[in-house]
Amino acid sequence: MLNVYITDLSAYNSGYLVGEWVSLPINEDDLHDKVREILTNGASLCGEEEHEEYFITDWEFEDGIKLIDVSEYSNLDELNSKCDELSELDSDDLKKVSYLIENVGYVFEDALQKYDEVYIYENMTLIDVVEQYIDETVDMTNIPEIIANNIDFELISRDWEISGEFERIDNDIYHFVNC
Known part of the structure; x- marks a missing residue:
């Protein structure tokens, strides 16, 4: 260590x-x-x-x-x-603790309490994360095909980036839920 x-x-x-x-x-x-x-x-x-x-x-x-x-x-x-x-902690949890300390400004003790509120999407773009989120949370069978085929993943990813909840570090996307 x-x-x-x-x-x-x-x-x-x-x-x-x-x-x-x-x-x-x-x-x-x-x-x-x-x-x-x-x-x-x-x-x-x-x-x-x-x-x-x-x-x-x-x-x-x-x-x-x-x-x-x-x-x-x-x-x-x-x-x-x-x-x-x-x-x-495993290596993913260590990355989460490091993220909270280095990028969010948490002190060690607080980072140990909050690391489970960080999600890491490894080797993904924010557009990939948006697509995954929609696939996992939206029932596309209840949406008309014309709308489902025209969802602007890039625009949603820009909005998410502007929100400050998502951050790109190297090839990974970090999402701090901060409940």
């Missing part, structure tokens, strides 16, 4: 880069052990008894989807907890 490079701050300030990549989520005790190990190695390299402070010098999201704000002094326990929550 998220890889962070945890660095011993005191060793860094003394001119040594002592750290290690850690993949989150991880068991909380294992995370604390890993930080303790990094700080112990840094103190040993510097010839000191103990180091207490670390910082995150680099981070990367494994799937390329940014879901969490990370900075040098982010709380590792909070990052780990958020990654643990996200690990329960």
Whole structure:
């Protein structure tokens, strides 16, 4: 989910880069052990008894989807907890959470509550989405053929786009219902 490079701050300030990549989520005790190990190695390299402070010098999201704000002094326990929550979601749900954070402006907690109100139409145009919607919701047998054959899908798709409820990202159409 998220890889962070945890660095011993005191060793860094003394001119040594002592750290290690850690993949989150991880068991909380294992995370604390890993930080303790990094700080112990840094103190040993510097010839000191103990180091207490670390910082995150680099981070990367494994799937390329940014879901969490990370900075040098982010709380590792909070990052780990958020990654643990996200690990329960499938890739489509992660895309929905990312959409709400990056495009709608939701904070992490709110995006986790609302992601089920986002629909993703993969590799479709908005016209395709309109056609699919009409096929699924309108009983065309009760509409005169002259009307059914002259539905302007392009005009409807433009109206939907103007409404702001639909957004194209790459080759996908996102629809946030916002109930």
